[in-house]
Amino acid sequence: MASLKPRVSVEYGEKATIVTFTDEKILEERDIVELQQSLVGIIEQSEKINLILDFANVKFLSSAVLGLLIRVSKKIYEQDGQLRLCNISPRIYEIFKITRLTEIFDILPDRAEAAASLTKEP
Template identity: 45%
Template sequence: MSTPRRISINESGDISVVTFNDSKIIDEQEIQELGQELYDLVERDNRAKIVLNFGEVEFLSSAALGKLISFEKKSRGKKAKLVLTNIRPEIYEVFMITKLTKLFTIKDDEADALAVL
């Protein structure tokens, strides 16, 4: 497996905890790379439990949100469980407005996210 550039992955038992390496996820090329690295988690690596930790993310574009939605669908198709955590209030507000809080399981912190998987 090639080393991902856009994400870092730590294992907590059988759960993959993914943190984003970029604080601003807005560049189209970077979003494409990020999407592929996320897809590889479920398609190539067959990871079944994934926590996406947004602790370092200050801003995401609508294209990045679209990539997250695609990743959620791909994860569901592979029977992988996905939980989002540590989302800043201003980003969480976008999730609320766009009703993505109904699509994603979102927890306040990593411990809560690990507990539901």
């Protein structure tokens, strides 16, 4: 039977849609496929989304999640939207640093700073 546990929680703020990953570990292929479907669904609800991805609950992820983030970011940038990542633990930040994905993702310490970094246009 397919897992029914939620993979993300979604909040619709004034400046941005905030998606929080609810799992501590994001590893398995089917989890990543489910996550991508959820995120693409959220992105497609808007013409031009400002999306903040909150990693506060995430303690472990594999490189497959980095691939997911790249695919999601392409989708957002295609519609001229903005993407911010926040609340990434030091260990997981190390993964972004090693792979140089810190160069292509805007990573902020927390939600407030992520929201503040968004340019006004939605």
